[in-house]
Amino acid sequence: MSLDLSGDRSEAPAVADDGVWLACIECEWMGAPFEEVRYRCPDCDGLLEVRYDEHPTFDEFEGTGVWRYADALPFDAGVSIEEGNTPLYAVPTIEDEVGVADLRVKHEGMNPTGSFKDRGMTVGVRVAEELGVGRLACASTGNTSAALACYGARAGTEVLVLLPAGKVAAGKVAQASLHGARILEVDGNFDACLDIVSDLAERGEAYLLNSLNPFRLEGQKTIGLEIIEQFRDQTGDLPDRIVLPVGNAGNTAALYKAFRELVAAGELSVEEVPTLTGVQAEGAAPMVEAIEEGNDEVRRWDEVETRATAIRIGNPVNAPKALPGIRETGGTAVAVSDEEITDAQRALARDGVGVEPASAASVAGLRKLRESGEIGSEEQVVCLTTGHLLKDPDAAAAAGADPEPVPADTEGVLEHLGE
Numbered sequence: 001m002s003l004d005l006s007g008d009r010s011e012a013p014a015v016a017d018d019g020v021w022l023a024c025i026e027c028e029w030m031g032a033p034f035e036e037v038r039y040r041c042p043d044c045d046g047l048l049e050v051r052y053d054e055h056p057t058f059d060e061f062e063g064t065g066v067w068r069y070a071d072a073l074p075f076d077a078g079v080s081i082e083e084g085n086t087p088l089y090a091v092p093t094i095e096d097e098v099g100v101a102d103l104r105v106k107h108e109g110m111n112p113t114g115s116f117k118d119r120g121m122t123v124g125v126r127v128a129e130e131l132g133v134g135r136l137a138c139a140s141t142g143n144t145s146a147a148l149a150c151y152g153a154r155a156g157t158e159v160l161v162l163l164p165a166g167k168v169a170a171g172k173v174a175q176a177s178l179h180g181a182r183i184l185e186v187d188g189n190f191d192a193c194l195d196i197v198s199d200l201a202e203r204g205e206a207y208l209l210n211s212l213n214p215f216r217l218e219g220q221k222t223i224g225l226e227i228i229e230q231f232r233d234q235t236g237d238l239p240d241r242i243v244l245p246v247g248n249a250g251n252t253a254a255l256y257k258a259f260r261e262l263v264a265a266g267e268l269s270v271e272e273v274p275t276l277t278g279v280q281a282e283g284a285a286p287m288v289e290a291i292e293e294g295n296d297e298v299r300r301w302d303e304v305e306t307r308a309t310a311i312r313i314g315n316p317v318n319a320p321k322a323l324p325g326i327r328e329t330g331g332t333a334v335a336v337s338d339e340e341i342t343d344a345q346r347a348l349a350r351d352g353v354g355v356e357p358a359s360a361a362s363v364a365g366l367r368k369l370r371e372s373g374e375i376g377s378e379e380q381v382v383c384l385t386t387g388h389l390l391k392d393p394d395a396a397a398a399a400g401a402d403p404e405p406v407p408a409d410t411e412g413v414l415e416h417l418g419e
């Protein structure tokens with residue numbers, strides 16, 4: 001294993017603001033973080049990442065939730081509704097069935113709006129305040145819009161969201177709507193929505209808070225920091241592997257960055273970095289294709305389909321950050337069918353963990369890689385479940401048992417029960 005630690009340098013460049021700056025991941029460009037709105041490198045159009053002159057150690061963190069990790073973030077505090085500090089559950093039934101040494105589920109559905117997107121938004125909306133922008137916008141398969149609507153409302157800033165018409169789970173649209181976002185339903189898929197909102201952002205119409213925005217990934221890094229702390233508290237050890245659903249690959253990139261910074265801080269050795277393992281739905285698996293074929297670039301899929309609407313994405317924008325994360329940690333990527341996703345959703349529910357379909361992809365992927373022998377029985381694994389069951393009530397109802405109509409009297413109910 002070898003990690004690219006190029007983000008680690010002990011001296012801030014002249015453009016840094018309080019030890020924080022932006023750098024292109026493809027070329028030498030570096031820039032000031034909060035002077036100008038930027039999403040991509042002005043020289044080569046590469047993705048940007050946030051860099052720091054110092055990386056904190058675990059003993060420097062205090063408090064709880066995302067802002068516990070303020071020393072690893074660009075600000076000390078943000079627009080917060082107590083995001084983060086989500087539970088890391090033991091799931092004994094699935095652990096037994098799958099046959100690994102240890103299995104825990106990091107349930108990001110327990111965030112305020114029911115998905116990990118809150119972690120990115122608490123930081124992203126804080127940066128938007130710093131930049132003084134008037135309107136926030138995103139394209140979304142649903143959860144990003146719910147989180148942005150909520151955090152934008154809290155910050156008192158106008159929010160515009162672009163959703164693929166008919167392809168967003170009911171709970172998510174309801175959230176965006178009630179929190180007061182202006183919702184545009186686009187006659188196209190998520191990737192088309194992102195193309196449009198990126199154009200709007202380039203024209204200065206709105207500040208873009210998709211995961212292309214490097215500050216969002218800073219907030220999402222805290223998933224990795226929490227996993228390390230909680231897993232250590234619960235088991236005295238470190239996880240060998242983290243299995244996660246992949247859509248735009250923002251989390252994959254964010255976890256990799258969290259671990260690189262822990263290595264730079266001297267908290268983890270390179271060998272201790274958990275193996276990152278991505279899972280996509282068969283109908284939307286461009287990252288899996290790139291990993292399997294050994295490609296450096298991800299081919300955009302124009303047609304995508306899956307019941308797991310949160311990962312119904314054909315053009316993962318963070319692929320240039322995420323592919324090295326999977327490769328350099330010795331990980332892999334795997335595609336699972338919608339049937340396998342629903343089965344995993346039921347299995348999680350039996351262990352008391354209610355998740356939306358995309359989240360269950362992590363457990364479906366673990367099962368598949370265990371069966372193929374790619375994941376060993378000696379491994380200690382964390383599966384990331386990204387969103388709450390109530391996000392997609394239709395999928396949950398379809399996966400569960402149907403209600404049984406009965407008459408409105410006890411005798412009739414007993415008779416129905418066959419007692």
Ligand SMILES: *Cc1c(COP(=O)(O)O)cnc(C)c1O
Pocket residue numbers: 115117143144211245246247248249250251252310311356358359386387
């Ligand atoms: C956004 C989202 C994903 C995809 O995450 P990426 O970081 O874009 O790969 C997965 N699951 C759920 C529930 C999501 O909301």
Ligand SMILES: [Zn+2]
Pocket residue numbers: 024025026027028029041042043044045046
């Ligand atoms: Zn560049």
